Amino acid sequence: MMNGRPQFWSLLSPAVFAPAILLLLGTPDAGVTQEGGLTFSADIAPILYENCVRCHQPNGIGPMPLLSFEDVRPYASRIQRKVETRQMPPWHLDKTIGIQEYKNDISLSDFEIEQIVSWVDAGAPEGDPTKLPMLPDLPDGNGWQLAERLGPPDFVMESPALTVAANGQDQWLIQRTPFEGVIDQPRYVRATELKGAYPLGVRVLHHGHVTLGSRPLGRQGIGKSGDVFPENTGMLIQPSGNLLWNLHYFPIDEDVPNTRAMTAVWLHPEGYEPEYTTNGEIRFTADAGGGMPWAGDIFIPPHSIKVQQGTHVLNRAALMTSFRPHMHMRGREQSIEAIYPDGRREMLGKVDNYDHFWQISYQYEDDVAPLLPKGTVLLITTVWDNTADNPINPDPRQWVVFGQRGVDEMSHVWVGMTYLSDEQFETLSAERARLTAEQDDR
């Protein structure tokens, strides 16, 4: 549900109160920017251009473009429902608890949601087309998202091909390709980005990993962008070995023959020694990851809500830069909390509106990224909804156990971690304290 002033709008029935709403819209605190109420051209297009069209454009992953009034009008009521329930834009974080400052936050403000809701209630008028803002530059679906910030990648690798039939089951590709000859000496990686081949491969690759030994050269999920390591941080890779591709494909309504995945890698300059080293995202589980149920494994009764928790003690200090929840179709909530060695407990982040289609990585702003001392316990809590109230539950009569398929379950979080020596932890903590003091002074 909406934050802010949900009671107000949800109590009014549009049919009965439309005139009243129009009247209210005339008051300045309802956010009207022109006489006569909210219009697409003046008020709504700027919100969509800023928050929706990067995906909802002909080359994007959104199912329909939302560029013009003609594009948007038929979807008005669906747009209202999706933004009011915070399903769109995809950002499924609980806004009432935990850290709220993220680099990639694409959520709408309460005010923007209210504007869209009341515009649709008022009949979704177009208004004066000369008031339309300029369309932003739309991302080219074929390019690398990180290239805008980092320039072209140092190298790109391709997975073996796989055909994804229109209405088949989900499929996995697990295969090796040689890495020999790509680099000629050990190098530090600065960033990676994995994606399906444009255009249809982008839509069928639900999530995937490509690793070189223990080093990830790309971890992807729908809605997740590439991984850029923090400043002065790198991941060391060797010039030999094999890439292991582990790709999970979901069918769409058309055949996608011989599709593949590609990963782009940006390196630090030759000879560069980073201050901090990382392995990128690391998996912290709440389940035991087994097949049939034993203690710690997943076992969800029919028609039930089930909670599972798992803990991990950090035997080294760490800087946590992101988290990415992972459950399947019964997943509803997942959170990650820190229990510090002094007993203090802090919610680091919680998703309360999980949608299995999306694999979003929540990337902390630098000045709030959790600095975790050695001995911190990470507590992961998963809530599954195996009732008929879960709109994507394939069958609430089933017992559900661990498994790869979307109809089975999992329970883990991918966490962006940079492990630190005690000395590095002290340095970063002192820096953080200084920054916070400066901000408080202002």
Ligand code: HEC
């Ligand atoms: C990161 C990409 C992305 C962004 C940003 C995004 N969408 Fe979407 N949208 C999608 C995808 C993919 C789907 C289909 C899957 C789903 O429904 O989750 C979708 C589905 C929808 C639907 C349902 C369509 C249907 O046929 O029922 C609506 C409505 C919608 N989006 C509106 C919006 C609006 C409005 C915004 C901005 C306020 C927005 N979206 C932002 C990618 C995006």
